[in-house]
Every structure is written in C-alpha cells, then in structure tokens.
Amino acid sequence: MTQTVPHDAALSAMFETLRAQSRKDGMVSWQTRADRLSRLRSLVRDHRGTIGAAISADFGQRSRHETELLEINHVLDGIHHSLQHGQRWMRTQDRKRSYKYWPGRASILPQPLGAVGVIVPWNYPLDLSLGPANSALTAGNRVMIKLSELTPHFGALLAELAARYFAQDELCIVNGGVDTGRAFCALPFDHLLFTGSTAVGHQVMHAASDNLTPVTLELGGKSPAIIGPRAGPAGDFDKAVMRLVMGKTLNAGQTCIAPDYAFVPRGQAARFIASARRAVAAFYPSLATTSDYTSIISDRHFQRLQAMVDDAVGRGAQASPLSDAASDPARRRFAPLVLSNVAPGSRVLEEEIFGPVLPLLEYDDLEQVIDYINQRPRPLALYLFESDRKKVERVLTATVSGGVTVNDVFFHVGPDTLPFGGVGASGMGAYHGETGFRTFSHDKPVFRQPAFSLLSWVYPPYGRRAERLLRMPD
Template identity: 40%
Template structure:
C-alpha cells in the first residue's frame, strides 16, 4: 500500500546538515523513516524528483563555478550541458513513467483460471547508497538518485572527495530541498569512500575505476549488500574500410577531448585500415590544431583533474615513446606543454604502440589517442577480445556485414556508431558495462528496476493442495500423476528436438 506525500512536514523542514550526524546515524534515520512511512505513492516520488531537479537548476551557476575550481579549468558550457541539463532528460522520463512502472502486474492469467493467482509487486528496496566519481560528479550521482526516488527509496549520496568544492555546494543546498531522512549528501567529514562502502544499505551504487569498484564490491559483499558497478575501460574504435575517413577522424578527434579525455565513454584507441593510416592521423592532428589555437590558458580546454593523474598520463606517454612508439602532439607556438601548473596535457596521438607498453593495458582517461593499422578486421577483433570487455565500442562506417562481424565477435557495455556516446541520448537505452567495465545498469526503466525489488505474490483458491501433493504418504494416484508428467515432458522434448533439426 502506498502512502501520500506529507506536505505539512516538508513545510517545516529543519535544513539540518548531514555533517551533524554520523554515517550510521544517517542510515538508521533513513531506514526508520522508510519503515515508518511505508511505500511512497507516485505523487511523493514525483515531488522528490522535482526537488532534485530544482536543487541543480536553482544553483547551476554556483555549481559550474565550483566544477571549474575543482578542475582548474573546466568550461561552463560543458558543466551546464553534462552535469546540470544532462540530468534532466532521465529525471523527466522517470517522473513520466514511474506511475505505470510501480503498478503490480499479473502474469500467469491461465493459472488464475485454475485458482492460482500470481502477482509481481515492484517494491522499493529501502535505503540506497550512491558513490559518485569526480569526472561528472553531479550527473553520475543525481541521475541514479532520481531512479532511486522513482522506485520509492531514500538516498545517501557520497560524492568524490576529489571534487570537494562541488560537493560542498551540493551539501550546502541539499538540506533546503530535502530532509535528511529523504536524501543526505555526505562529505569528507564522514570519512573516505571505503567507510561508506561498509554501510549496510539496501543497495550500493558505485561509479568509478575497476580497481576501486572491486574493493567496494568486496566490502558490500561482507554484508550481502547488492551492488551496481559502473566502471571504465579502454574503449576501442574500429574505422571501416569503406568509411569516410575525413568524417571519422574529425568526430574521433573531438570525442577524445571531451572533458579533457576524462570520460568513461571516450574512445581510447582506434583501428584504421592500413592504407588510410596516414590520412587518418593527419586529419586528427589537423582537427586539433584548428580547434585549439591555444591550450595553456584556454578556458575551453579542460585541465587534468589533479597532479596525480597529470603525472600518470604524462608517464604513460613517456613510457610508450621510450619503448619505440611515435608521439604526435599538438602544441601551439610559444607554449610549453605539458604544463604542470595548469595541468594541461597537449592532445597526443601515438602510433607504433606494442604489447609491453603500459598504455597498451591502462585506461588513459586523458587527451591521448592510440592508433593501430589493420589489414583484416580479424586483427582488430583479436586485439579487442584479448583485453577486458570495454564500457563501449565505436564503429565508423555503414551498418554492414563487417559491423555485425565485429558486434557478434566481441563484448562491450554498448556499441556506438559514427559519433560519440549516442547511447546516453534518450532515456530508453540502459547504461552499464560488462565484466571489468561494470555490472548492472541504469537510465530509464532499467534504473527503476535496479532500485526495485520485484516481489512475487501467489494466492491459491484451488481445490487441490500443493502441500498435500508433495508430502507423505504418496498414493498410487500420486505415482500415476508423476509418471504421466515424465511421459508428457519427454514427448514434448523429443518433438522439439526433431523440429529443431529440420530447420
């Protein structure tokens, strides 16, 4: 039974900061409220998502400025598009459809005629823990929070400590929109992410690196807490033999530099037909030169998030070059790059990369693109399948037999054709990885389902009792019934086998 929103209670919100309570106290507060109030109705859920949207929209400028300060340089337009407006489509979709999604469904209609009524409830799990990353600290916490609200849950958000200024703004304003028993934004005052991972929430949702994701899953596993992991990986691109090289090079060059390359969906390496390798690399470099007449003081060029990642990316480039790779960098005249002060790394294209180089295995998460030549598509497929499954895969070319050969021979969280991150546009496709790139998914109904418990309900008005049929004593009638079932299913199986062989 669902319960309506308590409007009067919201009007007297205390605006109490989450920092006033411990992690465990916040969890207990939300769990007690969940049990006290029961399953929220659609109006309550929509109201919570509306407030979540208002939290971002009403403070968008301050949040964008905080993101710029956290990164060092991050374009306002990118922050608005990705971390504010970018949340709205899925949140609006949740509001539009949650009323139908939350309804009890009734499968097994033919069994109901025999007196066995079956139902599927879509119940909230309770308290959801959301651990966000630093690269899109708003989008990748607010969107799953919206799905959790749509499913009827309470939410604890633990943003990344790396983007501390953005977290501070979110934590400052969240109490104006939510009681702590509905949503709480946690800061470093509550300890590190490892402390949050130990909480006995009803579902833990993590976005970040595979290495940290493994530790989160291990901690959650100790408490048998279900986990969704949205991770990363080295996303491959395959350019078809008949593709428009100029168009492919332009779009791949642009995609590699989104957020300074610090996107889990950025292309990491490209396979190009051998005969077109030179043209492709020339066009990528030309695109970067045209778009970036300056870099060091360019407010449109996103900085690497911190010194640790700056040194790691520069180290990957240096290691590859020292082992024989060829480095092509776009450095505007008069600028000395990489620049540790601004944490700006020039767009870098590498050729001649081979096994044994660190960049062959490590996700770059920066403005570096590796390019490989191929003669036969199998060369690219062999390389891709010999590495962990990526979060996404890119194909540039027509939807032809070679595309299906690639799709059928590999595994990835998604496939995108001829442009960047198309699977993120529109709320109907699930977002998630496979294997090392993640488990579980969200966006649209997939997000609602992730944070819901599909609960089976069955009622009998049958004249026969299952309990009696399955307990001693077993009568001659029971033996006859059992033997009939075996013969019946044996007949159907043999008929299916013969029918399948004739196809």
C-alpha cells in the same frame, strides 16, 4: 576549501536515521516519489550556474558548456523521463501461469529496496551522483551519496543544496577522504552503486560483501574505437575522425566511456593524424587560452599522463601533437596527442588512460581487431566507424562490451530507454530509465489463491486424480 569529514559514529548515525525511515515507508506512493523528483529537478534547474562554477573550480578550468551538455542536461532529461514513466513502472504486473495453477493469479509487485548508497567519482560529479539518485528515488528509496574528495567545491555546494531541498533522511550528502569512503562502503545498505576505477571497485565489492550488500559497479577499462575499411557514415573518413576526436577531447578525455585507443587500417595512420589535427584546430582554435578545453583534475593525474607518454616514447613510440599549443603543467592543460608505433607492454596499452592521449594501432584485417579486443578484458564501450552493414554486424556479434555506438561516440549512454552498465572487468549491473528503476527495486512475486485450487486435488491421501494431474503435460 575544506570538507567536513564525518566520524564513523556520525556517519553511522546518518545512515541509521535514513534506513529507519525507509523501513517505515512501506510502498511509497507515486505522489511522494514525484514530489522528490520534482525537488531534485528544481535543485539542478535553480542552481545550474552555481553548479557549473563549482565544478569548474574543482578542475581548475572546466568548460561551462560541457557541464551543461554532459551533466546538467543529462540529469534533467533523466528526471523528466522518470516523471513521465515512473508511475507505470511501479504498477503491479500480471504474469501468465500454467493451467495447473488455475484459478490463482500470479503477479510481480515492484517494491523499494530501502536505503541506497551511491559512491561518486570526480570526473562527472553531478551526473554520477544525481543520475543514480534519480533512479533510486523513482523506485521509492532513500539515498545517501558519497562524493569525491577531488571535488570539494562541488561537494560543499551539493551538501548545502541537498539540505535545502530534502530532509536528511530522504537524500543526504557525505563529503570526505579515503577513510570516509571506506566507512561508507562498510554500511549495510540495501543496494550500493559505485562508479570509478576497476581497482577500487574490487575494494568496494569486498567491503559490501561483509554485509551481503548487492552492488552495481560502473567501472572503466580500455574502450576501443575502430576506424573501419569504409569508415564512418557514407564512408566519410574525416567525419569519423572528427567524431572520435570529439569523444577523446571532451572533458579532456576524463570520461569512463572515452575512446581509449583506436584502430586504423594499415597505411592510414598519417591520414588519421592529419585529420585529427584539423579537428582539434576546428574545436579549439586557441587551445592554450580557450575556456572550452578542460583542465586535468589534479597535478598527480597530469603527471601520470605525462609519465605514460614518456614511457611509450621511451619504448619507441612516435608522439604526434594535435595542436600547436604545448601542455601547461601550471594550469594542468594537457594538449591532445596521438601515439603511433606503440610497443606492446607500454603503459598506454595496459592502463586506462583517462586523458587526451590516443594510441593508434594499425591493422590489416578486421578479424585481427576482433581477436585483439576479445583477448582482453571486456570494455565498457566500443566505437565502430564503418558504413558496411555486414562488417558492423560482424563486430557487434563477435565482441562483448558494455555498450556500443556506431559511427559516433557516447550516444549509447544518452537515451533513457537504453541501460548503461559494464560487463566483466568493466562493471556489473546497469541503470538509467526503467533499468535503473528495476535495479533499485525488488520485484516481489505474489500469488493470490482463491477459495478453490486445482492443486488441492493432489493433497494426500493420494489417488487416481492426483496421478492423472501429476502426469498431465504443461
């Protein structure tokens, strides 16, 4: 399947039309916003089967249930949340003011920014395109979305559906390769959201800076998981391992918040591996043939994973397969495995893995783990499996990460009442729910001055009254 790659001139024309309309909008009514959100919801609901099939075609094999669970339901939940609360979010908010400003009134007026750009990676193409679009539309903006060239089937489908449910100057889809992506980043959006690798995030931020375009960067990095001394809920070691393995094998580990590597108490590595093998056997009893296990997105990504494993093993690491099924390069099925005794400097300890390969690091004391994490770039997510409340609080307060789930994986990203975003090298800014509304709004401060103002007493010529007022405490 081929994609339509807009020429720079055509891309600029699409953008200018969208931005020109955004400038005419002013304060977009809730009725208009709700109508757009309802159409976005219908787009997903009416075509959920076709969407799942298109994404699976791009992966080679992508679990239909994973697409429903991790993308379709998450998008629909987010839209529902926006429809429930968006009208309240857009209300003018009164602010307190010092008596010196009496009897004037201070308030905040949330306004749409205008034209919003969204750059989407390949791993969750629906959620990471329409999730930000939901936030931007709730805030009253118009949206332009650039999809990954690695998801051509989904890209063509979403472009067709968007044209059916939206005017092109409301929400439009751009498909194309690297050159199109560069041209997209160079457009003077009022806000640009990028989800992807840290390396590409640098390029996006650099391109956006030429237009002083504010950016939200949702990046990745190496998210640690910690099996604590009293692992998991009620100290259930096997349950903790099972939940960690689920996070590492969903979408075959191709998730920005997947556990990238795991700490385990010294002497517990063999127990961890045995427990992980039982979990994989329970999840995927026929891993070689099941439709529940997702393929790696491309040959290049498959080969990269294999090269990382080979590098670690070449440096003395022990590879422990978690399934009797072997990896299948022809179908890009990479069988999950654990790497233990990994030498410092190995690629799996330096690069984001983005696949079902889990380096296992043993530790003697929880403070060692904290020091290790704090000496490295801030992770997008952190997972702690521990039933001792004091140890949980110690890790929560002593480490910095985009988000944390305790005794499970991924759940801090689910509720629309929680923001999603990174920190430091794992990103900047956040969205989801009200946080997403605020990200794509300008909170305009407004001061309304009545006929009489107390501050008129300090107009020149200055005298005793002005002296008293200026010396009065707040």
